[in-house]
Amino acid sequence: MQAKQVAAVRAVQSIQEGMVVGLGTGSTAYYAIQEIGRRTAEGLQIKAVATSVQSENLAKELGIPLIPFAEVEVIDVTIDGADEVDGSWNLIKGGGGALLREKIVAAASKQLIIIVDESKAVGQLGKFPLPVEIVTFASELTLRKLEALGCKPVIRLTASNEPFITDNGNYTVDCHFDRIEDADQLNLALHAIPGVVDHGLFLHMATQVIVGYADGSARELER
Numbered sequence: 001m002q003a004k005q006v007a008a009v010r011a012v013q014s015i016q017e018g019m020v021v022g023l024g025t026g027s028t029a030y031y032a033i034q035e036i037g038r039r040t041a042e043g044l045q046i047k048a049v050a051t052s053v054q055s056e057n058l059a060k061e062l063g064i065p066l067i068p069f070a071e072v073e074v075i076d077v078t079i080d081g082a083d084e085v086d087g088s089w090n091l092i093k094g095g096g097g098a099l100l101r102e103k104i105v106a107a108a109s110k111q112l113i114i115i116v117d118e119s120k121a122v123g124q125l126g127k128f129p130l131p132v133e134i135v136t137f138a139s140e141l142t143l144r145k146l147e148a149l150g151c152k153p154v155i156r157l158t159a160s161n162e163p164f165i166t167d168n169g170n171y172t173v174d175c176h177f178d179r180i181e182d183a184d185q186l187n188l189a190l191h192a193i194p195g196v197v198d199h200g201l202f203l204h205m206a207t208q209v210i211v212g213y214a215d216g217s218a219r220e221l222e223r
């Protein structure tokens with residue numbers, strides 16, 4: 001098993017009968033959804049909500065029962081990946097373009113289990129460009145406001161060089177900071193920009209971080 005899969009399989013052990021489960025997005029969350037599919041095929045009774053169209057489609061293929069958000073009061077556990085995680089379990093997410101739905105689901109979850117391989121554990125956040133979801137209206141203006149925060153903002157493109165459009169119909173801007181000195185302050189500054197819908201800093205949200213290693217082991221990241 002590769003590192004991402006080991007972390008995913010370990011995290012899925014936390015899912016118990018009757019739970020409402022949030023399904024993350026990305027290549028690590030993919031392994032978690034596969035494992036949830038395997039367990040539901042064996043008879044585990046759960047209900048799930050997805051953080052992207054991609055994960056929703058995968059869940060449908062695997063026969064994982066999905067419920068509409070209108071029926072969700074609380075999500076017991078969400079298992080999701082991350083692009084960076086620091087020693088306080090603060091995260092950069094959104095590399096896979098799903099940060100808004102991921103944050104809505106994470107905020108509604110009693111437990112948020114983050115699964116990563118060891119390359120994602122960092123001393124300080126910011127080497128990975130911070131994804132920011134913005135509305136398409138007046139995007140040039142929003143880009144200038146982002147630049148004023150000290151980063152180089154780049155609208156994410158698809159392989160065919162078109163702007164990448166999120167599941168919510170917005171742009172994603174990758175903000176190159178190199179290092180983020182004060183993530184709490186940056187969180188406030190980003191939310192103060194009107195065209196910003198949300199951003200990939202997930203602060204004080206994770207309740208557990210599981211790191212998978214190339215030797216096939218998985219360990220909880222201490223805080």
Ligand SMILES: O=C(CO)[C@H](O)[C@H](O)COP(=O)(O)O
Pocket residue numbers: 024025026027028029080081082083092093094095096097098099102
């Ligand atoms: O935030 C995300 C998607 O928006 C992903 O969880 C993050 O990009 C990590 O992806 P991967 O597991 O493929 O490395």
